[in-house]
Amino acid sequence: MYTWPPFRAASCGHVSKDERFSVSWLDFVVEQWILVAILVALVVAFLVLESRKGGTTVSHHEATRLLNSGQAILVDLRDNKEFKAGHIVDAINIPYASLASKVDDLEKHKAKQIIVVDKMGQHAGSAGKILRDKGFQVVRMQGGMMEWTQQNLPVVKA
Numbered sequence: 001m002y003t004w005p006p007f008r009a010a011s012c013g014h015v016s017k018d019e020r021f022s023v024s025w026l027d028f029v030v031e032q033w034i035l036v037a038i039l040v041a042l043v044v045a046f047l048v049l050e051s052r053k054g055g056t057t058v059s060h061h062e063a064t065r066l067l068n069s070g071q072a073i074l075v076d077l078r079d080n081k082e083f084k085a086g087h088i089v090d091a092i093n094i095p096y097a098s099l100a101s102k103v104d105d106l107e108k109h110k111a112k113q114i115i116v117v118d119k120m121g122q123h124a125g126s127a128g129k130i131l132r133d134k135g136f137q138v139v140r141m142q143g144g145m146m147e148w149t150q151q152n153l154p155v156v157k158a
Contacts, residue, residue, distance in 0.1 A: 055128040057142040060151060063115050073109050077118040077127050078145065086155035088117070088148065096123040103134050110136060117141040117148075 029036050058066070066072035067090070076087050077096040087093065094102050096118060106114065114136050116124045124140035131138045141148070149155060 050125070055125060055132065056139045058115065058139045059142055060148055060153060063117075063139075063141050064153075066113060066115065070112075072113040072115050072139075073106075074115045074117060074141075075106070075127075075131075076145070077116060077123050082119065082145075084158040086149065086157050087145075089154065089156050091117070096127055099127055099130055103131065106131070106136065113137045113139060115139055115141050118144050120144040120146045 063072070063074070067074060067088075074088055074091040076083055076091040076093045077099065078087075078093070079095045079097075080093060083091075083093040092106075094105065114131055116127050116131070116138060117140070118124050118127070121140065121142070121144040124144065128138040128140050143150075145155075
């Protein structure tokens with residue numbers, strides 16, 4: 001059974017620094033392997049659920065192909081200032097904070113696939129869920145605008 005060193009030495013009235021910090025992580029993992037296994041399983045389950053909730057991702061090349069063929073539109077979730085600093089051609093700017101109230105603006109595009117993009121992908125997953133719940137076909141662009149600009153792909157400044 002695992003015993004925390006300060007409690008063992010507490011009966012003597014003195015707990016040295018060495019005793020307090022002598023517990024190695026390996027000892028803990030070996031002695032509490034069931035707890036560690038449960039923790040690992042929970043982390044893996046959380047990551048899988050979060051990635052599914054975010055929806056399917058498309059690469060920059062696939063997004064460009066979909067946009068050029070007219071099969072999709074691009075919704076940029078960044079705020080207006082970031083959008084004006086540089087965005088993908090023909091992107092529709094709907095800031096993430098106001099997406100729920102502006103979903104109706106996208107009704108005319110319901111037949112097309114919607115590609116959502118933000119700065120680094122932090123809001124694209126939850127925005128995709130909002131749009132999917134309203135009946136849209138949604139994918140998110142992998143890496144967001146940060147990766148788009150790092151690849152030296154074209155942007156338009158408004």
